[in-house]
Amino acid sequence: MGICPDGGNSVIIAVSDTGIGIVATDLPRLFEPFSQLDGTLSRTYGGTGLGFALVKRLAAEHGGTIAAESGQGKGSTFSVRLAFRPIKTG
Numbered sequence: 001m002g003i004c005p006d007g008g009n010s011v012i013i014a015v016s017d018t019g020i021g022i023v024a025t026d027l028p029r030l031f032e033p034f035s036q037l038d039g040t041l042s043r044t045y046g047g048t049g050l051g052f053a054l055v056k057r058l059a060a061e062h063g064g065t066i067a068a069e070s071g072q073g074k075g076s077t078f079s080v081r082l083a084f085r086p087i088k089t090g
Contacts, residue, residue, distance in 0.1 A: 016077040022070040
């Protein structure tokens with residue numbers, strides 16, 4: 001977590017993994033409720049459920065955004081950017 005490097009008033013929270021990764025064409029579907037990225041009958045990998053869709057909605061309600069970067073076999077990084085206002089003390 002850190003303050004936005006461009007000097008803006010936002011905080012970015014990023015989480016990375018070293019998992020199987022996600023094909024670039026599937027990235028936009030991550031944030032849709034109950035999206036199945038593996039459409040085969042055997043379904044080796046499950047869908048995304050509601051988690052990403054809920055995070056996207058919560059971030060948007062607070063003036064923020066969510067993004068994902070990934071490559072097949074390279075893991076993924078998920079970032080949430082939220083508005084940040086320092087609290088004035090004293």
